[in-house]
Each structure stands twice: as structure tokens, then as C-alpha cells.
Amino acid sequence: MKLKDSVALITGSSSGIGAATARLFAEHGCHVVINYSSNEAGARAVAAECEQQGVRALVVQANVADDADCRALVAATLAHFGRLDILINNAGTTKFCDHANLDGLNKQDFLDLYSVNTVGPFQMTRAAEKALRANGSGHVINMASIAGLAGIGSSIAYAASKGALVTMTRSLARVMGPEVRVNAVCPGFVQGEWLKNGLGDDRYNTLLEKNKAAAPLNDTASPETVADVCLGLIIGGDLTTGETILIDGGAHLGAAPVRR
Template sequence: MNNFKNKVFIITGGGTGIGKATALKLADREAKLVINYSSSETEAKKVVEEIAEKGGIAFAFKANVASEHEVNNMIDQTIAQFERLDGLVNNASITAQIPMNDLESATDDVWDSLYDVNVKGMFHCVKAAVPHMKKQKSGAIVNVGSVAGTTGIGSSIPYAATKAAIHTMTKSLAIALAPYIRVNCISPGAVDTRWWSGNEDKMYQLAGNLPLQRISSPEDIADAILFQLKQESVTGQVFTIDNGQTL
């Protein structure tokens, strides 16, 4: 998959942030794209328009990844439209801002909603995509984790736990789906997305000591995702991109 031309990719949470940056970079390389969204309809449609203006091909599809039924519909629609599926970027994710020491606020509802989207949602997408990738004997999946899954420090304990689960699930899937399908994971530190604006002080506090004294852009992370999509010798890896935060 060194050449992305005419390859088909689904980007979950593709309307904003890292998902959007990844979609635009793939479009520049003439890939065909499905921009998944759950609530960011306006943003997702803007991304599709932007891709069309560049002469690319994309459509937006609303699906909450927590719903297996909606995910299956999205995959069916992708195959109906493009007749193949080469890559899946599992970027859709939610969080809850709960101080780490406030155990009372980490309710069952918070745990369930974060696990349903961040972990089971990714699994739903993989499960639905795999039969098509197996049929063509090729495919690449990139899951988006977080340094919170390594350090345990993040917007909440349930969030950090879901990200650790994603890192482990990546390895399990890489073993389960070899040799035809590669599965990798990106583990970003602080990234300048919509979560960042207005929360700069809090985010810097969470990020701690950054040896490189910079915050990653969504494009930085997107470049790493493209690398994992095309590098055929890499599977089961969790790449940390954090400006040295976890050193």
C-alpha cells in the first residue's frame, strides 16, 4: 500500500482534528474516503467539500461507532460505493473531564459511554471491515490511542483506561489478523485540536515537562498514521508521538 491512489479508507471521527488532517492528507494522495461522524455533521460535510474541490472523492456517513448496526451499515455503504476497503483509521473517541482524584464522578454511565465508543466502537469497526480486507488479502488498520493509556494521566481515569485497552487490543488484533491485515496504533501526547483551545493551561499541566517544548499539530499525527498505513513491515506497534512527554 505504498501508493494510496484509488485506495479506499474509512476515517472515523473524520470531521475534525486528527481525523480531518488524516483525511485531507490521504485525499492529496488520491485516495477515496469515507468521512464518518456522529455529531459533527457540518464539519464532516465541509471536509468532503474540501476534498471535492481538490478533485478528490469522498462522502460523509453518520454512524455512532458504539452501535454495531450503524457501523455495519457504514461498511456496507462503503463497499456498495467503492467495491473495496483498504484501510480503517479508528479515530472516533470521546472523553469526560473528571479530576483524577474524584472517584465519585467516574460513574457507571461515564465508564460505559467511554468504553462503548472508545474500545467497543473501535472493535465494531474492525469486525465489520475485516471480512472485506480478508477477501482481498490486504488491509491496514490504525487505532488512535493516547499517552494517557501509558502514563495513566489524562482527562479522567476511565479515559486513560480505555486508551490502555486500545493499545492492548491493537496487539491482540495484529496477531489475530496477520498475515494479510496489519494493525497498529498511534499514541499522541498533547495535540492542538478543539479540546485544546481554551484549555491551554490545563493541557500544559497535564502534559508536564515537554523536552521539545512544542505541542503536536493534527498534521503531525496524521503523518504518522499515513506511515503506519503504508509501511508493510510494521504491525502490532504503538507509536508514541508526544514531544518527549513520556521520557
């Protein structure tokens, strides 16, 4: 699939991974829909950067946990561009809670995280299904996490919601082919403000260095490296669907051998 003149809708793209993905796609000639829940200023700044690449950018507020908002977001995209080729389900949320602190989570925490991290991508995919199928080569990328594969991360509720998203990716890949490919990307520790704000500077810096040291590639993901993988799946993965791509510098491989 070629990105030039395609249209990509990227949820949660006012900052972080979503913003990096929008900017990268714009560099390749892809028109973008910048979605935000509360950060309008950030969304408009990202849109302006994308437009500097000569593409069109549409900014739309929507909460992916609300089905009506999902349908309105897709409708606005089609009204503005007349088509939709790529859906990046990037919007996500968490609650930071040590896994050993079982009393730190309650039922509502799980429901809140699932509503955005799992139900949101389903609702967005359902709303976009007809448009994505229309051109015969649509693509959905779900932003999951290594937390959903390894049972780690900011909280048990977060890991569970991302694990469910990985499973849902496979289910959707089966039913949306051959017109639409559905894949998930699973970043590990991602450098940037999202984790820094959640962890605090000291813990963030400590975990960053530990994750780098544990990875065979001696590095962790950044918003830009995650965006690179999304780009590769779209323009170089015509026969790839239902897959889960890890982006963690190889840290999931476990202890590295001693280097002589």
C-alpha cells in the same frame, strides 16, 4: 502500500485528527469515507475539501457504539467504492474529571466511554474484516492515547478505555495478519478545539505551555502531526504491526537534561 486509488474509512472525521487525516490522505490520491455522529456540517465541509484534491468522498452518519451502525457504515462504503483498504478508528469521547475525584465517575461513565473508545473500534474492525483482508494489504489504525499508557489524561475512565484499546490492537494484529496490519497511535497533548472546549481557554493554554516545556522537542502534537504519523504507518510500515506509536514531542521520556 500505496495510497493512490485506495479507500480509507475514517471514523469521527468531521473535525480534529480525523479531518486532518482525511485531508492528508486525499492529497495522496486516496478516496475517503467521512464519518460523523452529530456534526454533519463539519463532515460535509471536510468531504468538500477532500474532493478538491480530485478524489471521491462519501459522507456517512454512524455511531460506532452501535454495532448495526458499524455494519451499515462498512456496507455503504463497499456499495459506493467496491472496496475498503484502510480503517482509521478515530472516533472517541471522554468525560473530564480530575483523577483524584473518584466520586466524579460512575459505572455509566465507564460504560459510555468504553462503548465508543474500545468497543467501537472492535465493532468497526469486525465489520470491515472481510473487506480489509480481500486485497491482501489492509490496514487498521486505532487512535489510542498516551493516557492509556501512562494513566493520565482527561479522566481515569478515559485512560482505562484507551489502555484497553492498546491491548486490543496487539490482539487484533495477531489474528488479522498476514493480510491486515493493525497498529495504534498514541498522541499526547493535542492542540485544538477538542481539548480547548473540554478544559477551558485558561487551563488549556497553561497545560499547552507546560507540555511544550516538558518535551525535548519543545512542542506537542497537532491534528496534522498525528495524521502524518498515520500516513507513515501506511505507506512506509509494511512490516509493522501490533505497534504503539507515541506522538508527544518526547515528553514521555521524563525530565530533559540541562542544556548548556
